[in-house]
Amino acid sequence: MLQIVIPAFNEEARLPRTLRELRRHVVAHRGELGRVEVLVVDNASTDGTAEVARAADSTAMPVRVVRCQQRGKGAAVRAGLLASDAALVCFMDADGATAFDALERSWARVMGGADVVIASRGLAESTTTARHCKTRSRGAAAYRRLAHRMLPGISDTQCGFKLFRGDLVRSVVADLRTAGFSFDVELLVLLQAAGARIEELPVTWVDVPGSTFVPARHGASAFAELGRIAWRNRRSTVSGKVAAGLRAPLPAPAALPAAVVLPFIVAATADLHDRGRR
Ligand SMILES: Nc1nc2c(ncn2[C@@H]2O[C@H](COP(=O)(O)OP(=O)(O)O)[C@@H](O)[C@H]2O)c(=O)[nH]1
Numbered sequence: 001m002l003q004i005v006i007p008a009f010n011e012e013a014r015l016p017r018t019l020r021e022l023r024r025h026v027v028a029h030r031g032e033l034g035r036v037e038v039l040v041v042d043n044a045s046t047d048g049t050a051e052v053a054r055a056a057d058s059t060a061m062p063v064r065v066v067r068c069q070q071r072g073k074g075a076a077v078r079a080g081l082l083a084s085d086a087a088l089v090c091f092m093d094a095d096g097a098t099a100f101d102a103l104e105r106s107w108a109r110v111m112g113g114a115d116v117v118i119a120s121r122g123l124a125e126s127t128t129t130a131r132h133c134k135t136r137s138r139g140a141a142a143y144r145r146l147a148h149r150m151l152p153g154i155s156d157t158q159c160g161f162k163l164f165r166g167d168l169v170r171s172v173v174a175d176l177r178t179a180g181f182s183f184d185v186e187l188l189v190l191l192q193a194a195g196a197r198i199e200e201l202p203v204t205w206v207d208v209p210g211s212t213f214v215p216a217r218h219g220a221s222a223f224a225e226l227g228r229i230a231w232r233n234r235r236s237t238v239s240g241k242v243a244a245g246l247r248a249p250l251p252a253p254a255a256l257p258a259a260v261v262l263p264f265i266v267a268a269t270a271d272l273h274d275r276g277r278r
C-alpha cells in the first residue's frame with residue numbers, strides 16, 4: 001500500500017480540488033500504484049480543513065484525518081509520517097502543485113533500488129511555471145546554495161513532493177526537530193546519514209495561488225532553521241577534539257534576524273562542504 005501524507009493548514013479552499021484530482025489519478029493508475037490511502041494532517045486549522053478532507057473519503061481512495069496541534073509544515077509532515085504504516089509513504093502539498101504522475105514515476109524508481117525519491121524543479125528535464133515575486137525568488141536562490149552545501153548533489157530540497165520506503169523514513173523521522181519549512185533539509189540529512197539512496201526526479205510543477213509561505217513571515221525563520229540543522233550536523237560529525245572546542249555557548253539562530261544568522265550558516269555549511277570534498 002501507498003500512503004500519501006498531506007500537511008494542511010487552513011486549506012479548505014485548495015484541498016477539495018487536490019483530493020478530487022488525486023482520486024481521479026489514483027483510479028486511473030490503480031494498476032501501477034495499487035491501494036492508496038491519504039492521511040490529511042490537519043495542522044491546527046481554524047477553517048473547515050478537516051471537514052473537506054472527510055468529505056473526500058471514498059472506497060476508491062480512503063482519506064483519514066490526523067490531527068497535529070504543533071504548528072509548522074515540518075511538525076505536520078512528521079506527525080503524518082509517524083501515523084503511517086505502509087511499505088511506501090509520500091508527502092505532497094495540499095495545493096497539488098507537483099503533477100501527480102510523480103507518484104507512479106517515483107514508485108518505479110523505488111522498484112529500481114531508490115530508498116527516497118524527491119521531486120525536483122532543478123533538473124534540466126523539470127518543467128516549472130513560477131509566479132513567485134522577485135524577493136522570494138532571490139531568497140530561494142540563496143537558500144538553495146546553502147542547502148546544497150549540506151546536501152551536495154541535490155539541486156532542489158524544497159519541492160513539496162517526496163516518496164520514501166516506509167520503514168526507513170519511520171526509523172529516522174522521530175528525530176526530526178525542525179517544525180517549519182526547512183524540515184525537508186533535516187529529513188534528507190537524517191536519511192543520508194542512515195545510508196539511504198536518494199534520487200531526484202524531474203517533475204512538472206505549477207505554482208498554485210494561495211501559498212501559505214509568506215516570505216516576510218517565514219523567510220528569516222527558514223534560514224535560521226537551516227543554520228540550526230547545519231550546526232547540529234556539524235557537531236555530530238566533527239571529531240571529538242574539535243567538537244569539544246565548539247561546546248561553548250552558541251547564539252540561538254531562531255532568535256536572531258536573518259542578516260545576523262546568514263554569515264554563521266555560510267561558515268557552518270562551508271565547513272561541511274569542504275569536508276565533503278576531501
Ligand atoms: N504555512 C504553513 N503551512 C503549513 C503549516 N502546516 C502545514 N502546512 C502545509 O504546508 C504546505 C505548504 O505549501 P504551500 O502553502 O503551497 O507553500 P509553497 O508551495 O512553498 O508556496 C501546504 O500544504 C500547507 O497547508 C503551517 O503551520 N504553516
Ligand SMILES: [Mg+2]
Pocket residue numbers: 093095097207208211
Ligand atoms: Mg504551493
